[in-house]
Amino acid sequence: MRQGSSLSVEDPNDIMLSPNGIFSAGFYAVGENAYALAVWFSQADVQNATAVWMANREQPVNGRGSKLSLLQNGNLALSDADESHVWSTNTVSLSSSLRLSLHNTGNLVLSETKGGGVVLWQSFDFPTDTLLPQQVFTRHAKLVSSRSDSNSSSGFYSFFFDNDNILRLLYDGPEVSGLYWPDPWLLTWNAKRSTYNNTRLAVMDTLGNFSSSDDFTFTTSDYGAVMQRRFTLDHDGNLRVYSRRRGGDKWSITWQAKARPCNIHGICGPNSFCSYNQNSSVKCSCLPGYKWKDDRDWSYGCQPEFSTSCTGNHSRFLRISNVELYGYDYGIMQNYTLRQCLELCLQLCNCGGVQYTYVYDTGTYTCYPKLQLRNAKFSYSEVKQATRGFREEIGRGAGGFVYKGVLLDQRVAAVKRLKDANQGEEEFLAEVSSIGRLNHMNLIEMWGYCAEGKHRLLVYEYMEHGSLAQNIESNALDWSKRFDIALGTARGLAYLHEECLEWILHCDVKPQNILLDSNYHPKVADFGLSKLRNRNDTSTYSSFSRIRGTRGYMAPEWVFNLPITSKVDVYSYGIVVLEMITGKSVAKDVVISDDKGVEKRNLNLVAWLKEKQKMGSGWVNEILDPTVEGVYEEGKMEALGKVALQCVEEEKDKRPTMSQVVEILQKSSHQNDNQ
Incomplete structure (x- = not known):
């Protein structure tokens, strides 16, 4: 595609092909009369082709009148039917020899054909939810999942390098957010990662080997074979590598980040539980007494079919075995009987249920009354990122310092960091135990805490006018x-x-x-x-x-x-x-x-x-x-x-x-x- 030319959404033949014929680029249907500029694996049945990059996933264009134009000033621009601007590369060039081409790697490249072929823009620098072999993933890039199988707009999961130079997976849902890979309770070295680098680069080669500057590596189960491959962050929050031999074959999963997808945050939403079918796919079900908020979208979870007022002894409990509810504990009550645990929950207006677990190390049972039936933790790296490396101090006392931070869901928080994890352990446990039980407009609200290695931090709502x-x-x-x-x-x-x-x-x-x-x-x-x-x-x-x-x-x-x-x-x-x-x-x-x-x-x-x-x-x-x-x-x-x-x-x-x-x-x- 050269300067002054354009691709039309109405012409099915207006498609760019890579020289090897493996990839196509052009207008890709994402809904009824809705199209995105995309790159996909070439396939006779374009309706079922697998897209690997999109320019305008959030703002599809009309099926009539929309076009992609390579302008004389060097800008590649996508316009809708009413000629309104939707997306562009924001490039400028004085050269009269510009060309948009689709490479054999699947990279859509805008470059000058003379003077050494200077690259002005390339799709590999702006991935959506997929990486292709030889596509370098950098500190400036991010993979964001699609909303669902049928909705290509941005979803709740993202893959990125954090401020500690570690590759992470984050769930950023409608109400809560949390890191879930690597497991947030693991220290960096226990997760076999290294923070001692400043490159923040990762890449998968054509044979199925993935390597990253944080020492994370893996090889696919079919390593060494000549295959079509893609590294994708799926809408369910799992990272997977898919492989196939040719365009007509079905994709096979040859690696995935989470062997147990039910551990992925937010996969089923609040007030529901996750289970596996015989083919290991995830199934979400509402807890007894609850119903789906939206039966077409599990991520919104379930809502109660009963009154949520404080009904005391009129409430009853239903036992569900082999289920674990993560986080949002009212407290950790050691050596409680089941009856004591249930009575405690009944006296709390905001208790949704209990986790009652046998602890093998002590030979006793522990009671975890739950304020919310969902999962979310703070990791040290997440809190460090939120406070920009504990940069803005807003208070201090004998026990530690308080910093201002912004969480990934954009809530402004106050983070209390204890000076000494050993000397301050009693105070830390007292604060977590005490404030986690409180619910009053004149008491500070605690959103979470971090107890990772030597770090002890408490995350509160931020108070604009200070003390x-x-x-x-x-x-x-x-x-x-x-x-x-x-x-x-x-x-x-x-x-x-x-x-x-x-x-x-x-x-x-x-x-x-x-x-x-x-x-x-x-x-x-x-x-x-x-x-x-x-x-x-x-x-x-x-x-x-x-x-x-x-x-x-x-x-x-x-x-x-x-x-x-x-x-x-x-x-x-x-x-x-x-x-x-x-x-x-x-x-x-x-x-x-x-x-x-x-x-x-x-x-x-x-x-x-x-x-x-x-x-x-x-x-x-x-x-x-x-x-x-x-x-x-x-x-x-x-x-x-x-x-x-x-x-x-x-x-x-x-x-x-x-x-x-x-x-x-x-x-x-x-x-x-x-x-």
């Missing part, structure tokens, strides 16, 4: 926001203490651990020092191996070795609120002066506030942070200051519970709103 500490320091909060933050934080803590299945003591409530979303709604975070209390435990306190918390926010019980109850969080909350309304730090003394301005003595924040409270009417006006601009409702601020001082009483029994704090603040808010 309460940062906002107090920058004076970004008016009085209305401060009151709402105090109320929201109280609600979150009340849920921890009194509403969730296993009551949780946070043990480190402070402004740095209260995060604010895009609307300044607070969410309590950082459960690394938390302590679980069984709901049926009648003791007044749990045992603690060490003091927990941050100096200045810790209740006296810690210092004097008194019983530890939920009132330690109440005390910490009170200190946080006092800092919010005064703008003063608990870590610094407050200077008290006489009427002439002469400094008399120093008091800590609580003692200073109690002296101010003795003034009686109008005392709140004396303590509010003078740097905060805007009006405030004196009644609400007085109620906030009063309840905060009650929270920091020396004797724990004089402190209110968090639910009582919520009640007081809500009542104050309603009274002032009605005035």
Whole structure:
């Protein structure tokens, strides 16, 4: 095809052939009156020919009036029936001797025929779902599966070199995403891969040998034979090599990445299970009590045919043997009886079922209540890629650092990375165990975690406005926001203490651990020092191996070795609120002066506030942070200051519970709103 010429979709003879006749290029039917510019294996029955490359898989053109033109300026352009631009090579050349040709390898090449035959563009640089022998796969390329056998548009699976120079397979579905090959729980060297390269190249030769710069290699089962071959990422997420002797023969699978396709993420969608037919093909079925969302597309999974409200003991369980549900564990409950496991699930409104497994190493059973019936993990390489190599630090503490990242499904995340996997193991397990059980609008949501080798990472939702500490320091909060933050934080803590299945003591409530979303709604975070209390435990306190918390926010019980109850969080909350309304730090003394301005003595924040409270009417006006601009409702601020001082009483029994704090603040808010 030369400059100034074109191929028409309406002319069946407008097809380019490779010199050996193995490949064809032109307009390829992808649907009713829908065509794509493609390269395919030549076959008498073009309708059933196997395409290996497409230019416009996402935007097919009309069966009338569409054409491919090699323009005089060197650009190869595809236009639709209305002459609108659909696709082009975006090339420019001053040469008058350009040619588009289809090589024996299946490579569609735009080049200059004079001056050394400079290549301006080639289809091998822009693969779709297939690699051909001798086609070099690079760091800039990606294979993306088709949506289905009958839909050639982009699907949910991709094959690429990651930032660690490793070839990966990724499922990026409608709701979740996850790496699944190599197995994400394997360390790089255990997967027989090497990150020590900077070439990122892979290629399959004509005899059936595949080799990659990350040390991944394989040979096909028919290695050495002269065959037509293709390396394809199929719509079911599996990588396969297909071989055949000539165009009329059927393709045979001579290698595949996943010997057990049911382990491929997302292959059957949520609330379904995967099984094998006699010919080893995959079959997807809905779990009992569920039905297909779309019986033509398994990837959307199944939906319940029953009410999903929290029905408690009205629910019943159906036993399904030889089935494993991956990920989304509410927790890992070791040495549980089956009855205990089921009772735990019944008490959780968002529990969809349980995995109950015998552990041979310990000789006990482990219970895995499932918040979702699907599979997805984070691998270290996936988290590293999401954070661009842990580049943007957004917070730090004694236990580790927090980084901003963007997951493969485009969710913005906050990634907490522990400094030392060994020293921080207790905190890591506490946080995973605690926060995985929580579901409240004023508690941070954890999306996943990574426990790979020495790496310990937690992946959270990202909070746009950072911590309460940062906002107090920058004076970004008016009085209305401060009151709402105090109320929201109280609600979150009340849920921890009194509403969730296993009551949780946070043990480190402070402004740095209260995060604010895009609307300044607070969410309590950082459960690394938390302590679980069984709901049926009648003791007044749990045992603690060490003091927990941050100096200045810790209740006296810690210092004097008194019983530890939920009132330690109440005390910490009170200190946080006092800092919010005064703008003063608990870590610094407050200077008290006489009427002439002469400094008399120093008091800590609580003692200073109690002296101010003795003034009686109008005392709140004396303590509010003078740097905060805007009006405030004196009644609400007085109620906030009063309840905060009650929270920091020396004797724990004089402190209110968090639910009582919520009640007081809500009542104050309603009274002032009605005035």
